[in-house]
Amino acid sequence: MSVATSAAGLRRAVRESVSGLPREFWWLWTSTLVNRLGAFVATFMALYLTLDRGYSASYAGLVASLHGLGGVISSLVAGVMTDRFGRRPTLLIAQSSTAASVALLGFMREPAAIAAVAFLVGMASNASRPAVQAMMADIVKPEDRVRAFSLNYWAINLGFAISSAGAGFVAQYSYLAGFLGEAAMTLACAVLVFLKLPESRPERGPAGAPARATAGKNAGAGPGTGTGTGTGAAPEASIGMGTVLRDGRFMSVVSLSFVVALIFQQGFVGLPVAMGADGFTSADYGFAIAVNGVLIVVMQIPVTRFIQHRDPRRLLIVSSVLAGYGFGLTAFAGSIAVYALTVCVWSLAEIVNAPTQTGLVVRLSPVHGRGRYQGMYTMSWSVAALVAPLMSGLVIDRFGAAWLWGACAVLGTVAGAGYWLLMRGLDLDEGTEGAPAKKPTEGVPTKTPAGPSAEVPAEAEALAEAAAPAEAPVRTPAEAPVRTPAEAPVKAAAPEAGAA
Numbered sequence: 001m002s003v004a005t006s007a008a009g010l011r012r013a014v015r016e017s018v019s020g021l022p023r024e025f026w027w028l029w030t031s032t033l034v035n036r037l038g039a040f041v042a043t044f045m046a047l048y049l050t051l052d053r054g055y056s057a058s059y060a061g062l063v064a065s066l067h068g069l070g071g072v073i074s075s076l077v078a079g080v081m082t083d084r085f086g087r088r089p090t091l092l093i094a095q096s097s098t099a100a101s102v103a104l105l106g107f108m109r110e111p112a113a114i115a116a117v118a119f120l121v122g123m124a125s126n127a128s129r130p131a132v133q134a135m136m137a138d139i140v141k142p143e144d145r146v147r148a149f150s151l152n153y154w155a156i157n158l159g160f161a162i163s164s165a166g167a168g169f170v171a172q173y174s175y176l177a178g179f180l181g182e183a184a185m186t187l188a189c190a191v192l193v194f195l196k197l198p199e200s201r202p203e204r205g206p207a208g209a210p211a212r213a214t215a216g217k218n219a220g221a222g223p224g225t226g227t228g229t230g231t232g233a234a235p236e237a238s239i240g241m242g243t244v245l246r247d248g249r250f251m252s253v254v255s256l257s258f259v260v261a262l263i264f265q266q267g268f269v270g271l272p273v274a275m276g277a278d279g280f281t282s283a284d285y286g287f288a289i290a291v292n293g294v295l296i297v298v299m300q301i302p303v304t305r306f307i308q309h310r311d312p313r314r315l316l317i318v319s320s321v322l323a324g325y326g327f328g329l330t331a332f333a334g335s336i337a338v339y340a341l342t343v344c345v346w347s348l349a350e351i352v353n354a355p356t357q358t359g360l361v362v363r364l365s366p367v368h369g370r371g372r373y374q375g376m377y378t379m380s381w382s383v384a385a386l387v388a389p390l391m392s393g394l395v396i397d398r399f400g401a402a403w404l405w406g407a408c409a410v411l412g413t414v415a416g417a418g419y420w421l422l423m424r425g426l427d428l429d430e431g432t433e434g435a436p437a438k439k440p441t442e443g444v445p446t447k448t449p450a451g452p453s454a455e456v457p458a459e460a461e462a463l464a465e466a467a468a469p470a471e472a473p474v475r476t477p478a479e480a481p482v483r484t485p486a487e488a489p490v491k492a493a494a495p496e497a498g499a500a
Contacts, residue, residue, distance in 0.1 A: 018151070024139045025148055027196040028132065029155055031189045035095075036159025038185025040167045040178040041102055041121060042067070043289065046272045046389075047282045048175050049114070057273045059111065061393025063118045064269050068385030070122025075382045076241065078127035079375020083239075083368065087135040088199045090371075094127035095190035099183045106179025126382055130374040137370055138200035153354075154297060161293025168286020202367055239369030244376050250364045252422050254380045257357060259415040261384035262391070263323050263408050264350060267292065267343070270392035271330065274401035275339065288339045295347040303351045312356050316419040319353035322346070324412010331405040 045067070049060040074094075081090045101120040108114045140148040170178050245251065272285045307315055326346030333339045365373035395404040 021144060021148055021151075022139055024197055024200070025136065027192060028135060028139070029152055031192050031197075032132070032152055033155040033159050034185055034192070035189045036156050037163050038182045038188075039160060039163045040170075040182040041105065042125075043164055043268060043286075044167060044171050044175070044178060044272070044282060045118070046269055047171065047276060047285065050273060051276055051282065052171075052175050053114075055111070056393075057277075057396050058393040060273065061269065061389035061391075063115050064389030065386045066115050066119040067122035068382055068387070068389065070119040070124075071126035071382030071385055072379055074123040074127040075130065075375045075379035077375075079130040079371045079373070079378070080241070081127075082131045082134050082371030082375070083201070086199045086201045087131045087138065087371075088193065088197055090131040091128055091135070091193050091197075092190055094124055094131065095186050095193065097124035098128070099187035099190065100124075102179055102186065103183035106176045106183075122382075122385070126378065129378045130371045133374045134370040135197070135200045137365075138202060154300060157293040157296040157300075159293075161290045161297060164286050164290040164293060166286075168283040168290075171282040171286075239366055239372065241372055241376075244369070244372050247364065250361070250373065250376075253357070253361060253364075254376060256415060256418050256422065257377065257380040258384050259411055259418065260320055260323065260353060260357065261381045262388050263327060263411050263415070264346070265381075265384050265388035266327055266392055266404065266408055267346065269389045270396065270401070270404050271339075273392065273396055274330070274404070277396070277401065278334075280336065280339075284336050284339075288336060288343055291340045291343045292347045292350075295344055296351055299348070300351055303348070307352055307356075313419070313423040315352055315356045316423065317416040319349045319356070320415035320419060321412050323349035323353065324409045324415070328405050328409030328412075330408075331402040 045064060046057075046060045049055045049063060050057060078090055078094065081093075098121065101117060101124050105114070105117045105121055108117050136148055136152060137145060167178050167181075170181070267289060271289070272282075275285045275288070276282075323346050326342055326349055329342045329345060330339070333342055361373060361377045391407070392404055395401075395407065
């Protein structure tokens, strides 16, 4: 009876999770899944350079850092493009460029050529993230956004789990096949976007008039609301990059996101090098890192249900420390089973940290500045992708992998302390988990009492705060993220290079 009840509850949860979302969302979701199923370069670049090409860990770290540098540049540029030229053109340019550069990388043999093309791959692959996140916010009604973000997050990790295991075996026979496979899948995503996804950027009406989304009827938004926000159309100059940089609360989130991302990136730059040095194969690493995606797919919804009414301050502190010490435990790993166990520990930290942390960005992004805000947040992961490989390569070559894992534990403690300083004294009565006016956390199809009309003051207030961030009251979020890569740790500092 209990098994039947559990099965019925699971079916009900699935129906609630997938019903009522617009068709455009499902095409975007499919694009994300296809993209992640083809992920190869970011995950296996370190093994390709050290095992197949015979380069040192330091060189592999340099190449990965150039890949990250490309992402740093494109994150900001793509954020501005997303707001100024549109989500769809930005996606098409980013995905087509990614497909071409990834295929080219597979044929490069000279060290300088590999480094240069890896930089181009980083630029192209990271450019899609601000556009995807902004488009998803555009086409989905406000009350359904958390559910949509959760489903997209699930697709990212499902695709990552499958591709990590499968690509590990492909790499044993031909790394070139992996490069070409990712190029083909990314090109398929571009074709899908071209054929199925309309532009969703909100139109600007007369001064003081409500914003309208070009795909508003598909998003289920009523007339004059488009995205469901109902905010007035602010001049574009008022939400420029200078406004983002002056937003003290938001930039604090970006800084802490960088520290956390620096830890998580070691799963894709430090871990494969350390396992290769211990005599493990690319298939062994593929199995170990696939545990991360599988665990998130299986545990994201139940864990989010458990934490959604918990104090977000404690969640951020505990998850940061857990991530650091989860990687710290890798110093004691000597078998594939122990490596997989350490992946389980920091994956649980990721499940808890991602929705709480990224909710700050979603909450603070004004409707006509979504691309810029998402670009700046994505940049925190891209900068981590730049620093993490240099950090891991130098530490492993000079001191050994154990020192790298110890440094991760220290960084986790620093991040936890940073969240404590940022969150203490904040008013959590509004817009936080468990509060009456809360927006639910990602990963669970939560019913929210606030409809589109309830979101009007929240986003209107966000626009006003963006114009004068120094005087704005501090607020904390509970809205859920898209992992992004970068997010997520863009499974790709690999979460997520080339991730939609």
